[in-house]
Amino acid sequence: MDNDRIKKMLININGKSEEVKIESNLTELILSKGLCAEKVVIELNLRIVPRQEWKNTPLEEHDSIEIVSFVGGG
Amino acid sequence: MEDVLEIAGKKINNRLFIGTGKFSSYQIMKKALEEAKAELATVALRRVDESSKTENIMDYIPQNCSVMINTSGARDAQEAVRIARLAEAAGAGNWIKIEVIRDNKYLLPDNIETLKVVEILAKEGFITFPYMSPDLSVARRMVDAGASAVMPLGSPIGSNRGVKTRELIEIMVNEIKLPVIVDAGLGRPSEACECMELGCAAVLVNTAIAVAQNPPEMAQAFAQAVYAGRLAYLSGIPAAGKFASPSSPLTGFLREAKKS
Numbered sequence: 001m002d003n004d005r006i007k008k009m010l011i012n013i014n015g016k017s018e019e020v021k022i023e024s025n026l027t028e029l030i031l032s033k034g035l036c037a038e039k040v041v042i043e044l045n046l047r048i049v050p051r052q053e054w055k056n057t058p059l060e061e062h063d064s065i066e067i068v069s070f071v072g073g074g
Numbered sequence: 075m076e077d078v079l080e081i082a083g084k085k086i087n088n089r090l091f092i093g094t095g096k097f098s099s100y101q102i103m104k105k106a107l108e109e110a111k112a113e114l115a116t117v118a119l120r121r122v123d124e125s126s127k128t129e130n131i132m133d134y135i136p137q138n139c140s141v142m143i144n145t146s147g148a149r150d151a152q153e154a155v156r157i158a159r160l161a162e163a164a165g166a167g168n169w170i171k172i173e174v175i176r177d178n179k180y181l182l183p184d185n186i187e188t189l190k191v192v193e194i195l196a197k198e199g200f201i202t203f204p205y206m207s208p209d210l211s212v213a214r215r216m217v218d219a220g221a222s223a224v225m226p227l228g229s230p231i232g233s234n235r236g237v238k239t240r241e242l243i244e245i246m247v248n249e250i251k252l253p254v255i256v257d258a259g260l261g262r263p264s265e266a267c268e269c270m271e272l273g274c275a276a277v278l279v280n281t282a283i284a285v286a287q288n289p290p291e292m293a294q295a296f297a298q299a300v301y302a303g304r305l306a307y308l309s310g311i312p313a314a315g316k317f318a319s320p321s322s323p324l325t326g327f328l329r330e331a332k333k334s
Contacts, residue, residue, distance in 0.1 A: 014121040033122075039130045040122055041164040043156075048163045066121065068160055070131050072103065073118025073146050074093030074231065074258070074280035 009061040022061075026054035030067070040069045077308060079253060079275055081222050082169075082201040084140065088113045089270065090300040091142075091255070092293065093280025096232075100134040102289050107136050110293035116144045116171055116278065119157050119164075132166075142203065144171035151190035158195055170195060171225065171257075171278075173205045181231040185212045189219060196220025205257055208242035213250050224250060225257040225278065228269065232281040234261025237268055247273040263292075263299030270303025271311060 008019040013029075020029060026049060030037050042049050043066040049057055059065075079086040091114045097103035107115055117131055135141055143161035148154035151174065158170045172195070174187040188204045189212060195202050201222045206212060208226035216224050226243050229235035236259060237243065247254045253275030260266050266277045279296050286292035 035122060036130070039132075041119075041160050043160060046156075048160060050163065066160075068119050068164075069122050070117045070143075070161075070164070070166065071120045072094040072097060072100075072131055073144050074095045074116055074278070 009059075011059055011062065012064040014065070014067060020059060024059055026057045026059070029059065029065075030054070033067075035067065040067050042067055077304065081253060086113050086276070088297065088300075089276040089304055090266070090293075090297045091115065091276055091278040092283060093144075093278060094131065094135075094284075095280055096284035097289060098284075100129060100131055103131075103284070104134040104136065105290040106283055106293035107139055109290040110283075110297040112136070112139050112293070112297075114140050114142060114169075116142050116280075117166070118144050118146045119161050120147065140169065141166055142169040142171050143167075144173050144205075145191070146173045146175070148174050148191075149176050150174065150184075151187045151194070154187070154191040155194050158191075158200055162200070168199060169201045169203070171203045171205055183207055183227070185209060189215055192216055192219040192221045203255065208239045208246055210242070210245055210249055213246050217250060217252055221252060223253040223255050223275065225255045227258040228256045228265065229259030231258045233259050234282055235259050236261055236265040240268075240272070243269070243274065244272055263295045266296050267299040267303035267306075270300050271306050273307050276300075 007022045009022045010017055011020055026042055045064055079089055088111055090110055092107060092112045093116045094103050115135055143166050145154040145157040148157055154172055154174050162168050172188050172191045174184045175181050176184050183205050185206050188206055192202045192204050196219055203223050203225050204216050204221050205225045213224045226246055229238040255276045255278060256269040256274050257278040260277060260279050261282045269277050277300060283289050283293045283296060
């Protein structure tokens, strides 16, 4: 196995196709994006994933993810 | 005078609700909420961006101010329901201002899609506040569907044009048993006062405060106007007459000849 090459896969994050490491989970994804876990909500393939399940939720190729947070609004 | 607006068991003293969009900073927004002594503020939900890494708007909402999530950005019922569920999962509670808009020019709400959202969310236990065009028939359906209040617009969002829908809002106030809360278009405190004089339960203001030169002071001005209008409504506003009616006594004029 070639250790220098980390295997990647394509997933869709907030409407954009992105490469992520295979076998990564939601917690790792949020960390890698520099986001604060307490401030965001994740919807994976249209299902809201509770924060406590992030660690045990692996990502799969072509997953569709929405990461949202609160902003000012009327 | 004790005058409390009670919605879903929550007691609200301040009938000025404030939207949190368009402020130049979260600090200024916080100051405005504090100066107005706001008890209810709306926030929106969006995809994360770079700013999500540093600032969280929720940290700037004063402690005694509750939040209501609005579903702005939703173009149909399904999207609005999705936003409401996401907001609840994020721990923002279950008070939802339902806003479904397909029209980008006037930002007028789609009453039919909005009604569908109320039907779905009210059954799930959400406290729903449908933002709507002031239509009595649809408002009655909102009541039947389980809405907790109705929010007719005064004029298009962010237009600062005032209560152009006054006649229709008056009808809603007279006929709808739920709180009628005027949302959108109020550009100055006198217009907020006008809504309260009509008997509206509250008003929601965002743009006029957020883009004022001094938002905290404008928030205060709106709060006082809302209070004044409410007090006037409760005090019983006399009917307007066609002719003059003297305020001073009609006897004892200097020119009158003394009868001996």
